[in-house]
Amino acid sequence: MSSDTHHSGISGLGGEVLGHTDVKVSHCYQCGKCSAGCPLSEEMDYPPSVIMRMLQTANPDLEDKVLRSLSIWVCLTCEMCFARCPMSIDIPKMMDFLREKSLNEKKSNPKAKEIIAFHKSFLDSIKYTGRLYEIGLFVDYKARTLKILDDLALAPKMMKRGKLNIIPELIKDRSGVAAIFRKANKKNKN
């Protein structure tokens, strides 16, 4: 592959990012403002600007590392990187794409297990009731992660303050919401 295609951002994973999200990794000139402003960069294996550089190389090994990184899961989508990027590169939008792809290819980082478990428990809760059922979410999350003791003290305190519903809120058209999940999941292996 010529260095020209490497830097155009149209080959490899960078090309897929462009095709699916319109985000051009080729526009990044490595100023590092995203990594400087990212509140989680110190907990990441590769800060955002390094992820951008890895994608620019179109090197399959580095692309594989991106999909297996912890970075894409600890990213909070707080949008700070996008706000401060002098080239207006929508990094959060790219992160959403990379996460979905990482899941579909079963490459998600083992250290992101709890983060992903929480998202799955959250979506399962709304798939069945239409709205978030917080007690159900906690129980399901604990079952997935075996983090039984975490936050155990929080529930009674929330209950006392009327912040936890015992009975879930059920919407009427649950089959409509279930259909949304079914159709969305058809195009997605999760």
Add this chain to the structure above:
Amino acid sequence: MTLGFYPGCSLKGSSREYAESVLAVAKAFDIHLEEIKDWNCCGATAAHNMNKELSLALPARILSLAEKQGLTEIVVPCAACYSRLTVTKHELSENPALKAVVTDANDLAYTGSVSVLNIVQMLDKYIIPNLEGRVVKPFEHKVACYYGCLLVRPHEILKFDREEDPQSLDALMLKAGATPIDWAFKTECCGAGLSVSRTSSVGRLSGKIIGDAKDRGAEAIIVACPMCHSNLDMRRDAINAYLGEKVDIPVLYITQAIGLAIGLDRKALGLQRHFVKVSV
């Protein structure tokens, strides 16, 4: 007058006091908030992290239901829901192919005609013009107005306030009699959706926010997002552990602070539900 209302899941559960204070303030100004019938969760962080189509189809269903109910303007107090609904409207208007996929998933008509207001926009448009003369107990405290992420970012889509050093909450609190302070963490993230799955990160991120507010002499922190509130209030033990000291500055929703200023009952505003005692 009547406005549409999308409370979202947090306001029905862990952030019940936000709903109570929004409804109480609206009522005090003769505004009826009509809930969207049979609304669903917007999908929040989980949906857009895991599945793009889902992250647009869920908010699209909500917007379709509002259209069906004849609502033209809906108030969305949760900053995260506001962000998801506004981003969905934007994506579907920019991308007709995506709109076709999403509306097919929904089986409901969607035109994108409903305007979505965050809480500050609602207060600015319908409450502030009538606030003069209603402030009976000015909120005479130094306040740190904390905007968080999703109320102001991404500006390209939301087109609301400034991304750095926003001013809209500060302007509201000034009208309620408070003294907003200058500080550095107005739009730094609290840790948001990692609250349960990575609590230590939330302790650090929210700790920096609380720490700066304290160092600058804030007597209360004002928020407009249930995720910001639950992290800054309910996660105070993790925050204090990070800071290595006990900080007891209370965190109030903007509607609670305005409610107090116009003399509404503390209980009606749900102040007793907070983890950190509201001493102001």
